[in-house]
Amino acid sequence: MTAPSPGPPHPGRGRPGAARNWPAAASDAWFAGHTFDAEEFGDLNALLALKRARGVTISLGLPALNEQPTIGREIQILRRALIDEVPFLDEIVVIDSGSVDGTAEVARGLGVPTYHHAEILPGEGTYSGKGESLWKSLHVLRGDLVAWVDTDIRNIHPKFVYGLIGPLLREPRIGYVKGFYRRPIRLGGRRAESGGGRVTELTARPLLNLFFPELAGLIQPLAGEYAGRREILEQLPFFTGYGVEIGLLIDVLRRFGLDQIGQVNLGSRLHRNRDLTPLSVMAFAIAQVVMTRVGERIRAPLGAWMHTAINLVTPGGALSLERREVRERERPPIMTVPEYRRRRALIGAAGRAATGAR
8 A cells, every 4th residue: 555645845835925935946857757658658569568478457537527539439449459450448438427318328339347336335325526436536547547538529549558557667666647748729710739727837737736736737737538546546535526625635745745646648638628618617616625635735714705606797689597406525535435445355365266267
């Protein structure tokens, strides 16, 4: 089990007015030593040999909600390259959040294990949201290393997986890897090569620079492509909605230290761009999570002061307000769930028996 590290001093710790700036030199040093490129890990046979030398198993979880146009092709490309041609992945599993467009049927038709997240750990209840699916996926995924990749990617490539896993195999010091990429966007029917990731640049990264400057070197803190060692992931709480990515990042920093985090360049990512209204909801949820963690740091109950509803201005001729409830609930570390611990004990016993049999 990886021992938590207290990490470096945090700005704002201590008496009011005594905030310390995170030194730029420390950020530069982290960036230089913890930023990778997927092309470094493109030799899959060499990566497979390293996986076998480490004696680990690897799971890929695909969270999905109404991704019928893209999920089938994504599964086919990743399975062909990373299971059929080179047995790099031990499993691919789809975790569906209640799609109504045939997403789950496409995945099952391709022979991929597919779960509705409400079916997993039913005794723990169910919330809506991507974070809920990721938290519950840890119960059904078996691997020592776990990668998650979004299922709306139109230019999917195997490097979206092996690029995330490569640093975990090559660098034992690293326990959690985030992807980053260029984010093209369509504006007025034309494609611009940059300008995507609006919530990242206008909400997430400014808040991290304000309150968690250690993480300011993360290029895509909200990326849906990331991987980690199970012994780290199972000790982390998961927010249930849009705030899951930034919550995990902050909690890895708090519990294990910055040196455990890496990032990898995955090139370019093409996906559907959202309108401003859902982006506003996303930004609201992310701000909730960041301020929750800030409140815990300064031992102030900020949660009691935060609204859980956002007023959205409806577009069109007659202006009006639409009130929408956006509540980021927090799941405890899954290691605290007895059923999860029992399942992991059984998986471990089966693995030891198989190894002894050889």
